[in-house]
Amino acid sequence: MKRLLIIHRALAPYRIELFNWLFKQFDCKIYFEYGKPFEQTFKEDFLKERMKFEYDILPSGFAGIANLRLSLPSILRREKPDIIMCSELNLITAILLLFKRMNGNPPLIAMCDDNLSIAQHMLNHKKVNRYLLSSIDGMIGCDTRAIKLISDRLGNSLKMHYLPIVQDDRYIRLRMQSQLDRATKIRESHDIKSEDKCILFVGRLAEEKNLEYLIAQFGKLAQDEHHVHLMIVGEGALGAKLRHQSEQLTSSGRIHFVGKKEGDELYAYYAAGDMFVLPSKRDAFAAVVNEALIAGLPCIVSDIAGSVSMLNEHNGLSIDINKEDDLVHKMQKLLKSLTQPFSSSSLKPSLMPKTFDQYMIDLEQFINSLVQE
Numbered sequence: 214m215k216r217l218l219i220i221h222r223a224l225a226p227y228r229i230e231l232f233n234w235l236f237k238q239f240d241c242k243i244y245f246e247y248g249k250p251f252e253q254t255f256k257e258d259f260l261k262e263r264m265k266f267e268y269d270i271l272p273s274g275f276a277g278i279a280n281l282r283l284s285l286p287s288i289l290r291r292e293k294p295d296i297i298m299c300s301e302l303n304l305i306t307a308i309l310l311l312f313k314r315m316n317g318n319p320p321l322i323a324m325c326d327d328n329l330s331i332a333q334h335m336l337n338h339k340k341v342n343r344y345l346l347s348s349i350d351g352m353i354g355c356d357t358r359a360i361k362l363i364s365d366r367l368g369n370s371l372k373m374h375y376l377p378i379v380q381d382d383r384y385i386r387l388r389m390q391s392q393l394d395r396a397t398k399i400r401e402s403h404d405i406k407s408e409d410k411c412i413l414f415v416g417r418l419a420e421e422k423n424l425e426y427l428i429a430q431f432g433k434l435a436q437d438e439h440h441v442h443l444m445i446v447g448e449g450a451l452g453a454k455l456r457h458q459s460e461q462l463t464s465s466g467r468i469h470f471v472g473k474k475e476g477d478e479l480y481a482y483y484a485a486g487d488m489f490v491l492p493s494k495r496d497a498f499a500a501v502v503n504e505a506l507i508a509g510l511p512c513i514v515s516d517i518a519g520s521v522s523m524l525n526e527h528n529g530l531s532i533d534i535n536k537e538d539d540l541v542h543k544m545q546k547l548l549k550s551l552t553q554p555f556s557s558s559s560l561k562p563s564l565m566p567k568t569f570d571q572y573m574i575d576l577e578q579f580i581n582s583l584v585q586e
Contacts, residue, residue, distance in 0.1 A: 214240045215584060218294035220271070220285070220305060221324070223250040227500035229263045230381040234573050235298075236266035242292050243268040246282070246305070259476040263384070280304035286312055296584055297321045302335075302345045310348050320350040320583040325359075326378070326497045328519040332359035336366055346371055351583050353576075355498050356519030374579040377523050378500045381569045382507045385480065389508055390560055392481035397557040399485045403469050407554040409440040412544065413486035413510065415479070418449030421495040423515070423534060425451075428459050428468065430492075430540040435464030438548060446482050448473040483508035484560060487551050490544070492534055493518050509561025511550070513543050528564035 217239035219232070224245055235241050248270050271288075275281045280303045289297075289312045297319055299306055306323060313321050323345075327335065335342045346352065346363065351372040354360040360373045405411050412431065416422050424445070431443045445455070445468070452470070459468040474482055489505035489512045502520035505512050512529035514521045521531045530543045553561070 215295040216240045216293060217242070217296045217298065217580075218289065218292050219243045220297070220299045220309070221245055222300045223247045224260060224268070225250050225500075226260060226263070227378050227380055227503070229260065230384070230569060231379075231573075232268075233263075233265045233381075238573075238577060239296070241266070242294075244271050244288065245269075246271050246280075246300075256475050278304070282308065285309065289316065294319050296580060298324060300324050301326075302342045306345050306349070310345070322351040322353060322580070322583065323349050324353045324376075326355055326519065327359050328356045328497050328517060329358040329362065330517060331497060332356070332362050336362065351579065353579075355522070357522040359519065372579070372583060374576065375522075376572060376576055377503065377520065378498050379503050379565070379569055379572050380500075380507070382563055382565055383569070385504065385507050386560060386563065388477055389480040389484045392477050392484050393557055393560070395478070395481035396484035397555075399481060400555060403442065403444070405442050405485075405555075406440070407556075409442060409555075410438075410487040410548060410551055411442045411444055411485060411555075412488045412490055413444050413446065413482065413505065414490055415446045415474075415482070415501045415504070416491070416499070418445070418447050418451045418455055420451065421493060422449075423492045423494045424455050425458060426534060427490060427492045427540070428455060428462070430538070430544070431468065432462040432464055433538065433541045434544050435462070435467060438545070441548065442467045442469065444469050444471065444482065444486065446471055446474050446479065480508075483510065485555070486510050487555065488513070488544070488547055490540070491515060491518060491520070492532065492540055494534065496520075503565070506564045509564055511547050511564060513540065513547065523566060525566055528566070 245268055271282050272284045275283045282305055285308050297309055299309055302323055309321055313319060347370055353374045353376050355377045357375055360375055364373050435441060456470055459465050483504055489510040491499055491502060491514045493515045496518035498519040502512050502514055506528055514531055515534050516531045532539045532543050
């Protein structure tokens, strides 16, 4: 069994199944740079319930430089990996590259969540990152547009693999199915009838999520569509401002702020929805789109987010947030296709283009192709 060393930023729920799979498939050692993600917090008991792997936390950066992890050389000598996998491109990548060249050149793969605009900025303005890209053996990206851009710039010097941020669809659908009674009560508590349509947003109530735009566009939609509701799941700095904005609309009674939800409670909200909208101004990927598609919700996603790469003619539409009323028009279009009423006994069919297992088979083939070279 090949020895795989993973250096990743932090543990988040949307990466657990990937690490579970890698831990099972390889002789795997996992180190996280930080104990928790900076952007948001998650319930530790919820994370541990799903984890089937062990991990350690890297010592802090030297002299206050976050990515200057001087413990890496000793870890690498001790673990003697056949493959190294890191997240993003930074000083840690450079340290790993130095070790790679001094110790038998084990393949180094970087996992990058960059969307198209981030990739464009990196290639145009960050010479160090361009050098790192040209020096590593492989890159796993989650935006097909970014992958194509990097491939076009670097030619065949870097092997690329597309892997969106995906979770185990079988596990999540089982959890969502178990929450259908709760989903029914959620709809009833907000006076959302089975024939009504519930548009769902899940995420932080932050400026980059563009929720003022979403609420304004829903207000226009609701003038003609009287059986449509907007459910906003999350919390954040803009909460009070967004509530005030919604109160000014005649449709305010159909806009529901429910706070942050996690675990089974969050799965119940996905099960209660009919459509998912992500109108972000800035978003590297947005893992919530994967969860929505698993729940069978067609998605409308800003063309800025990398998760737009998962959409096809059967499961959603992209929007240009700079195009006036594009979101209204796309919501109207999707609403016409939502002919089935809410069911309290069964989930909608998954709309993911591939299963988690299929993505993992492709990933294994990619990793093995690098080791065999």
